[in-house]
Amino acid sequence: MSDQIILRVATKIVVPPIVLFALYVQFHGDFGPGGGFQAGVILAAALILYGLVFGLRRTQKVAPSWLVRTCASLGVLIYALVGVEGIVLGGHFLNYSVFFPLHPEEGQHLGILLVELGVMVTVFGVMATVFYFFAARGREDL
Amino acid sequence: MELVLTFLLLAFLGATALGVAKTRNLFSAVVLAGIFSFLSAGLFTVMDAVDVAFTEAAVGAGVSTVFYLATLALVGGKVRAPEIRITTVKEKQTARTPRFPLVVVVVTGAILIYGTLDMPPYGEPNNPIHRHVTPRYLEETDEEIGVPNVVTAVLASYRGYDTLGETTVVFTAAVGVMMLLSRLKKRDELGEEPWGEEPVESLDVGFGALEPSLESGDRLAEGEGRAEELAT
Amino acid sequence: MNIVVHYNYWAFIFLMMVGFYILISRRNLVKKIMGLNIFQTSVFIFFISMGVVKGGQPPILPDDGRQLIFSNPLPHVLILTAIVVGVSTTAVALALVVRIKEAYGTIEGDEVTAMDNELPA
Numbered sequence A: 001m002s003d004q005i006i007l008r009v010a011t012k013i014v015v016p017p018i019v020l021f022a023l024y025v026q027f028h029g030d031f032g033p034g035g036g037f038q039a040g041v042i043l044a045a046a047l048i049l050y051g052l053v054f055g056l057r058r059t060q061k062v063a064p065s066w067l068v069r070t071c072a073s074l075g076v077l078i079y080a081l082v083g084v085e086g087i088v089l090g091g092h093f094l095n096y097s098v099f100f101p102l103h104p105e106e107g108q109h110l111g112i113l114l115v116e117l118g119v120m121v122t123v124f125g126v127m128a129t130v131f132y133f134f135a136a137r138g139r140e141d142l
Numbered sequence B: 001m002e003l004v005l006t007f008l009l010l011a012f013l014g015a016t017a018l019g020v021a022k023t024r025n026l027f028s029a030v031v032l033a034g035i036f037s038f039l040s041a042g043l044f045t046v047m048d049a050v051d052v053a054f055t056e057a058a059v060g061a062g063v064s065t066v067f068y069l070a071t072l073a074l075v076g077g078k079v080r081a082p083e084i085r086i087t088t089v090k091e092k093q094t095a096r097t098p099r100f101p102l103v104v105v106v107v108t109g110a111i112l113i114y115g116t117l118d119m120p121p122y123g124e125p126n127n128p129i130h131r132h133v134t135p136r137y138l139e140e141t142d143e144e145i146g147v148p149n150v151v152t153a154v155l156a157s158y159r160g161y162d163t164l165g166e167t168t169v170v171f172t173a174a175v176g177v178m179m180l181l182s183r184l185k186k187r188d189e190l191g192e193e194p195w196g197e198e199p200v201e202s203l204d205v206g207f208g209a210l211e212p213s214l215e216s217g218d219r220l221a222e223g224e225g226r227a228e229e230l231a232t
Numbered sequence C: 001m002n003i004v005v006h007y008n009y010w011a012f013i014f015l016m017m018v019g020f021y022i023l024i025s026r027r028n029l030v031k032k033i034m035g036l037n038i039f040q041t042s043v044f045i046f047f048i049s050m051g052v053v054k055g056g057q058p059p060i061l062p063d064d065g066r067q068l069i070f071s072n073p074l075p076h077v078l079i080l081t082a083i084v085v086g087v088s089t090t091a092v093a094l095a096l097v098v099r100i101k102e103a104y105g106t107i108e109g110d111e112v113t114a115m116d117n118e119l120p121a
Helices: A005-027 A037-056 A056-061 A065-088 A105-140 B002-022 B025-048 B051-076 B102-115 B135-143 B150-158 B160-183 B216-231 C005-024 C027-052 C073-104 C109-118
Strands: none
Touching: A005 A037, A005 A105, A037 A056, A037 A065, A037 A105, A037 B051, A037 C005, A037 C073, A056 A065, A065 A105, A065 B160, A105 B002, A105 B051, A105 B135, A105 B150, A105 B160, A105 C073, B002 B025, B002 C005, B002 C027, B025 B051, B025 C027, B051 C027, B135 B150, B135 C073, B160 C073, B216 C005, C005 C027, C027 C073, C073 C109
C-alpha cells in the first residue's frame, strides 16, 4: 500500500500523536481511565499502522524483530523484579509499601508505576511480535 | 436515557452477532466482529466500566481485526456453501442445514435463562457482589494506595498476583505464535530443524491480498487434489 | 420475583448462544474462532453488568473527597486483563489455522477430517 500518497501522508501525521497518546494513557492511568494494557495496545497499533502502510522492512528498521521480542519478555521480568524487590526490602512479594517505609502510599504509587510499565512493555512486545510473524508468513509463498 | 442507550446497543449487538453467523464472506464477518467489539465498548461505557471500554475499543476493534485480516490474507476469505458436506475426500454430499446445533443452543439458552431467575436484580446496591471485598477497596484505596483510579489500584496492587499471571499468559501466547509461525528453513547436521525466521521484503497484508479469494468450487478442487496427493 | 429486572442478563445469554451456535454449526475454522470471540465478549458484558450499581459512577475517586456511589471495580479489573489475554489466545488460534491451511490446503473442518480419515495408516 506504500504507493497510496494519501495513506502515506496521513500515516506520517497520525502516528506521532498515537504514540504520544499511548504514553499519556500509560502515565495518566493512575488518575483516569487507562493503564499498561491499553497503552501497550495503542503503542502496538501505531507500529502496526506504520507497518501496513510502509511495509515490514521499513517498520523493522524502527523496531527490529529482536527488539520487540525482547520487549515481550522484558516486561514480565520488570514486573517480577518489582515483586522480588518487595521481598528484598523485607516485605511480601509485590508489596510496594516497603519501598518508602515512612510513606507507604508513595511506595505504592512508585510500585504501580513500575508494574504498569512492565505490563505496557510486554503487551506492546507481544502484539508487535504477533503482527510481525503473521506478516512475514504472508510473504513466504509470493 | 441510560435505559434507552442500553436497549439500542443490545439490539445492535444482537443484529451484528446474527450478521456474523449469517454471512459467508469472511471479510465482512471480520468487519462485523470489529463493529461488535466497538458496540460492546459502548455498552461498557454505559455500565460505568470506562477502563474496560477503553481496552475493548483498542483491542477488540483495533488489534484483533488486524490479526483476523492478516490471517484472511493467508487462508482466503470465502466460506464453503453450507449445503455441501464433505465426508470422504472424493465425494461431496448435499446435506440439509443441520438442526442439531440449533436444538443444543436453544436448550442451553433455556437452562441459562432458568438459572438467571435466581440471580439478584440488576444494579441493586445490596447485591452480594458489592458486599464482599469491594467496600474495602473503595474505602481504603485513597489512604493505602493514594491513587484516584480504583481500577488501577486493584489491578496493580491489591491483585498484583493476578496481573502478573495474566501478563505471563500474554507472553506465553506470543511464544506460541512464534513457534507456530516461524519458518523452518535449514536442518542442522543432526537433521533437526532449528526455529528461525528470515528478513522479509515488505508487507502487503490484508486488503490487496484479499481480493483474489478463491471461489468455493476451486477450493474444493484444490482440497481434493491435495488429498489425492496424500493418498498416493 | 420480578421478571423485568433480568432482561439484560437474557440479552447477554442470547448473544452468548449466537456465539455458541456459530462455534458448533459452522465448519469454517476462522468462523468458529469468531463465534468463540462473540461468546467471550458476551461473558465479559455479563460480568460487567453484575458490577453495575444504579446511579453509580465510574470508580475514580474525586479530588475533593466527596462521597459518591461507585460501580464495583472488581469485575472491571478481571475483565480488563481477560480482554488482552483473549486477543493473545485468539492470535494463537489464528496461527494454528494458518498452519492447518498450509498442511491441508483448506480451513473447512470436515475436509480436514475427511483427509485425516483417508491417510494411509
